């Protein structure tokens with residue numbers, strides 16, 4: 433079958449672009465560990481403050497030494513605003529929103545989720561190094577969006 437050289441060129445170019453685009457997903461997934469949150473758990477967005485799962489906000493240590501952080505995002509704060517977790521342990525964050533969609537990004541790490549009303553955002557991360565990290569909201573949520581921030585303190589494990 434005769435294929436015009438220009439047509440052949442653009443066929444290969446289109447194939448190369450497809451490989452490139454899927455390749456960027458592969459690099460992010462395998463090389464940089466970027467994964468979309470896959471935890472699907474719903475909550476009544478009107479009753480977040482009275483929901484038993486979010487009645488106690490803060491840091492809880494599990495029997496196996498891992499830690500669970502329970503928090504609520506709201507205009508324009510994180511509750512709790514300051515979180516202390518141990519280094520080198522598995523830390524599972526469980527977050528929900530009391531009003532609109534917020535973001536929860538721990539600057540300098542790959543912890544970065546949307547917190548959508550009606551859902552519980554959950555992810556697990558290990559902080560290798562003790563230190564102080566800034567938590568920011570990176571979903572525009574209203575006039576005080578830029579002031580919505582929190583602090584994560586990773587302490588040397590006892």
Ligand code: CUA
Nearest residue numbers: 534569573577
């Ligand atoms: Cu919360 Cu922007």
